[in-house]
Amino acid sequence: MGTLLVRVLVTGATGFVGHAVVSALADRGHVVTALSRHDREVPTKADRHISADIRSADEVAAAVAEVDAVCHLAALVRVRDSFAEPLKYWRTNVLGTLNVLSALSSSAEPKRLVLSSTGAVYGAPERQPISEDQPTDARNPYAATKLAADLAAAHVAGTGAIGAVSLRAFNIAGASAGRTDPDATRLIPKIIAAQAGRAPELVVNGDGSVVRDFVHVEDMVEAFIRALDACEPGTWRAYNIGSGRRTTIRDVVNAAEQITGRPVPVRHAPPANEPPVLVADSTRAAAELGWRPVRSDLVTIVGDAWWAVSV
Structure with a gap:
């Protein structure tokens, strides 16, 4: 199915990572639709741009109907702001993800989802580096919303309606x-x-x-590319993405x-x-995705x- 995947929707496409994901997908021959709330700094390599709000179920459904997969990066990400405005974070990060999941699961054929998640879902465990089998411990509203999005994706994937991967990134930096x-x-x-x-x-x-x-943005993008190919209907998998x-x-x-x-x-x-x-312990990503922080x-x-x- 990976070689047949040609239509990809990228939410949060004008963000730092989203912009790079759009460009990388286009460079690999995929037809890419960039979704964002505004028209500023739309990636030039996108085949199409949709101005939409992920909190709108109807707008998301219309966008998802025309693609085979979604790379979902649209989110609010500042920990300090999440304490001040938790409802805003829950509406964007959780409701937005639920809208994406609802649209994906309404398709007659299983579609794919790669979800941008975070290492913050683990809290501050004593055992380092952090592996995916360690307990989650979301200690702030931002982390809690991202963990909720991960769990929702896992539960929907369990129905067989989609195949999903959550990429739990640590500190993304550099340039692309x-x-x-x-x-x-x-x-x-x-x-x-x-x-x-x-x-x-x-x-x-x-x-x-x-x-x-710290992980380079281009290594993060490579994880998205590999995760798309790894999505299998009925399964959800989390991968830590960091340099180690x-x-x-x-x-x-x-x-x-x-x-x-x-x-x-x-x-x-x-x-x-x-x-x-x-x-991060990214051993699982190396073993299962063939990913390396080069x-x-x-x-x-x-x-x-x-x-x-x-x-």
Whole structure:
């Protein structure tokens, strides 16, 4: 079925990852429909663009009716905002996913779904790196909504109506085709902004020793491509997508300074209540999808992000 898959809907198509997913699918010969709420920065390689709201069941149903598969990336993703506006997150991340699932499951033939999920569903487990067989522990509204979306996909897949995969990403960064992450709340964009003079400084909570896992956006895109081929009717599978590398905040700052030759103005704030270590075990993705994080070394990630904004 994988070789016959030619019509793919990408929701959240104008986002950082969505934009790259659209381009990669088109490069591989698929017919790609890009869905977003607005017409700004629509991927040029999309065969078609639909302006729609994933919270609208009718709009989603119309879009899904014309495709064989969906890469569902449309979501709200900021943890802090999710505490302030939890209902907004539940409406977008859960209701939006339910609308996609409803539209997919109404088809006479099983369709495919690759769902953009997050490593945040595991909370802060003591055992690191984190594998998919560890218990989930969603500690904020954002993580809870993404976990709910995963479970809904699993339950619908269990009926045989669809085949589904959830990709639980860790920290996606870098750039693809010269387009980098515009979200200035994330670490690497914040560092790049400080070095480029668009922000006065980088505020680091504590001494910068917390450990995180960064994955290059192009490696993330490759996971989507492979997951589409892996979807089988009646099954749902979750895969952790990360580099497996233990990277501290200090490591990222040092890499940025080495790559750019510019100092990062850093101000240390009091330590925050945050997990000391979050690292992905992506063994399952390697074994079952043949996926490898080939571009997810820190120098490549930070270098690509820097050159995307400095040229």
